[in-house]
Every structure is written in C-alpha cells, then in structure tokens.
Amino acid sequence: NAGVTQTPKFRVLKTGQSMTLLCAQDMNHEYMYWYRQDPGMGLRLIHYSVGEGTTAKGEVPDGYNVSRLKKQNFLLGLESAAPSQTSVYFCASSYGGASYHQPQHFGDGTRLSIL
C-alpha cells in the first residue's frame, strides 16, 4: 500500500546545479501538489496540477518548474538551485476538487540542501 512516494529522500546540491524531484501516487488521484516546508512557516504551495497535462502556480512558484505527463507522476524541477531553496519538499495528492471534499495524502518528504 504505497500511497504517495517521493524520490529521492535526501539530496545535497551545489548552487547552480539542477535536479528533479519525483512524486508518484498509486491511488488514481486527479490532483497533485508540491509544497515546501520551512521552520516557522508551515507548508507553502509551490505548484499544483488538477489533471494529467495540466499545471498551475501556487503561492511560491519562482525558481521551480513542474510537469504532469502521466496521471500518477508529478515532477518538480529546480533549474538553477539557490541556497534559499534549501527546504523539505512534500508532495501530496487528492481526488477531485473542492466539491469532493477529499483530504490530501502526503509523501514522506525530500530533504534538500543547497550549498
């Protein structure tokens, strides 16, 4: 019963390097989300997707790109990593929109450090 799986769990990058975080869900959810968690700031939405082939900006999208080529996968990319992007990144998924009232299911997070 995997739920939401994030890869990798830990990563250290140098400033300017690029990388992609992978999120996979096996619950056939339509909606997927990427958040970052920083001390004292809760979780902030980076980007989200309401279905395969769609993406939208969240609260803090700058410096990130996303893609949803397959329904079960949602990729988060950092093209040129900056120290300010050091954070814990969480992926989540849920069934359809607000009218379905469904909660979000979270992965265990990716801890990313930018030196």
Added chain:
Amino acid sequence: AQSVTQLDSQVPVFEEAPVELRCNYSSSVSVYLFWYVQYPNQGLQLLLKYLSGSTLVKGINGFEAEFNKSQTSFHLRKPSVHISDTAEYFCAVSDQETSGSRLTFGEGTQLTVNP
C-alpha cells in the same frame, strides 16, 4: 485569499493532561477546515476535517475540534494526551470557491507531551 494563524508555536504538557491547540483563520468566502499531524521525519496525516453540519468534529486518536464561525476559529482539543501524541500539528483551510482544493496552512504548533 485566506490566511491561517496558529496562536501557539509550542505547547508543552504532561501526560494525561488536557490540551487545546488554537487556530484562527480569515477568509472572504466560506471555507473547509482541517487539522493535520506530522510525526518526526514523516509526511502529514489528516486528523479531522470540518466541511459542514455539526460544529463539533471528531477525528482520529481521540482528537476533536470545534468550528466557531463568529470567532473564525477551529481549535483542536484532546481531553487526555499520551506521549505518542508528541508531534507537530497544522491547521489548514481550503476555500469553497476556488478549484484545485488548495490548502493554506498555519505555521504549525509543536506539541510535546512529557512524562
């Protein structure tokens, strides 16, 4: 747009004592309300949610919350805590009009239960 304020960043209590974690929100439209719990090095898990109906909502692990529309609050309570309740707790809102079921989180409250 909506916002969430968790009034206490840290709440230390003794085992078997009651606890209340406070959450206030602001929104220009009707909202859905959630409490999530995060155990160390894990993702977030849903504790309970308020969608409509009875203002007293019961969740998992003996927690409950009361929605107070006039005070725009959604405080979380447990009559007797256990050591295993030590975790970070997040209050979140989702407005009923915007697509994508996006959540706005509070800053989090670290609950520490001491023996």
